[in-house]
Amino acid sequence: MRFAEFQEFRQKQLSAALSLLDAAETNVYRALAPLRPEPPIGVETVHRCDVARAWLARYELPAEWSRRAMVCRGVRHGLGVVFHWLSGAQARLWLPSDVYPVYFELAREAGLVPGSYPTLPAPVLPSALAHDRPEYLLLTNPSKPLGRYLSDTECAAVVSWLQESPHRRVLIDSVYDLGTPFAAGTQRLLETGRAILLHSVTKAWLWPRTFGVVLVGPEHAELAEAFRADRPEQSQLRFADRLLTDHCDVPPRVVAELAVRAERLFERLPDEVLAAIPSANRTSPGNYFFPVGIPAEALLSEHGVLAVPISVFGDSTWPGSVLTSLADVFGPTPEEAR
Template sequence: MRFHEFQELRQRQLRASPALLDAAETNLYRALAPTRPEPPDDTRTVYRCDLARAWLRRFELPEEWSRRAMVCRGVRHGLDVVFRRLRAEQARLWLPGDVYPVYFELARAAGLAPESYPTLPAPVLPASPADDRPEYLLLANPSKPLGRYLSDAECAAVMSWLRESPRRRLLIDSVYDLGAPFAAGTRRLLDTGRAILLHSVTKGWLWPRTFGVVLLDPAQAELAEAFRADPPTPAQLRLADRLLTVHGDVPGQVVGELAVRAERLFDRLPDEVLGAIPAASRTCPGNYFFPVDIPAETLRRECGVLAMPVGVFGESNWSGSVLTSLADAFGPTSSAAR
């Protein structure tokens, strides 16, 4: 079931059964709209190199990496540029099959034929042997709808996968990492020297498709030129500068508000449903996706909880479902908050 099809079904089910607990809202920007900073109203010039250094400082990364920190318009834009380069390299691409359907849309638009691996109920890395082609594995850390960071053992498995071939590399989508510095697992993977990190202000500052950084590995000179030739607009650069400087505390506010919403969701769930949410997902900062090993239909029929079937996120053989904490019932003006 595609995302828009599920949203139509969700609205019909809520109209038919108003007592259902809506745990299937996904619009973060609507839920946290009052937290989003206003754009600047000046017309000063902001330079990409200054933004790259500001981003590196925020995430406690070496400032001498600034020539590798490519300013872009967000993770989607970054992946579009990277995927087109992978097509020129005739690279093999592995995507998480149950995370974000847009990954596949972007890859196919770039002329790639991506392969997939599952992340639910836990990531299972590709077991195919390496060949003579460049090979890239895209992972998200933290991952949704898994709702948590990679464990130490999972990071070790990723590093083992890299060591099997010098032609293997990683693409790390860190858009859901709202802390600074980045998670320890992400930093370990960066230290391999064979990872491209993608980040943006989409989740932390609630400004999608505006500004991001793609941190290239040291051997990606051709990619660097592609990013320099396709920059954000001057208005987007001014907004990014304001977000990183004047509004540097907003990601922390987002984490705090999401923690409150998650607790309100947990308070409303039956014990057997709450107990089915993995502890790592319940405690991951800034998380609002909570996988449960219970089918969505069972949750609706037997527990009065409207959840998302995992198929909304992509192809999956897992029979569980995903809860979210973004519905109005968990917001500051709901009866649950009183």
């Protein structure tokens, strides 16, 4: 069951049985809309280099990396540029099979034929032998819908994968990292000198397809030129500058609100279902995805809990499903919203 099909199924189930616990809302922008900043009103000119430096400062990255921080219109846009560049370089690309179907759509639009690897119930890196051509592995940290940061052991496995060939690189989608600085695992991979980092204001500031940064390596001159030729509009740069300077409080507020919603979800779950959520997922800051090793059908029929089937996120042989904490039932009460 893919996303659109599941959305139709979800609405029918909720309409037919008002007693169902809705743990299947996935739209974080709708759920947390009151926290989203309004676009600025103004006509001042904002330069990409200034926004890049502001982004680097916020995430405690070296200011001298500003020429490597490619400003774009979000992670989806950034990946589109990267994938087209990889296609021209005849690179091999590995994508997580159970995270985000759009990854595969973007790759195929760029002319790539990606391989895949699973992330649930834990990431299993590709075991194929290294190529003598460029090879890139895309991962998310924190990982969605795994709902947690990569562990030290998992990061060490990625480093080992990189070390097997000088042609290997890693693409890190860090859009779900709502803290500063970036997670220790992400920083460890950046320190290898063989990582491209993608980030945006999509989740932390609740504004999709608005502004992002792709931090490329010193050897990626052609890729950097591709980004410089496909720049954001002035309105997007003004908005990004305002978010990074005047709305620094929004990401912590998003994290705090998601923590409250997660606790309300946990309070409503049957003990058997709650016990099936790994502890690392329950305590990961800013998380609203909670995988459980119980099929969505069983959660619905046996526990009255509406969950997201894993097929919504992509192809997977894992028999579990994913709970979310975004539905209105876990949000502020009318008194709290005042």
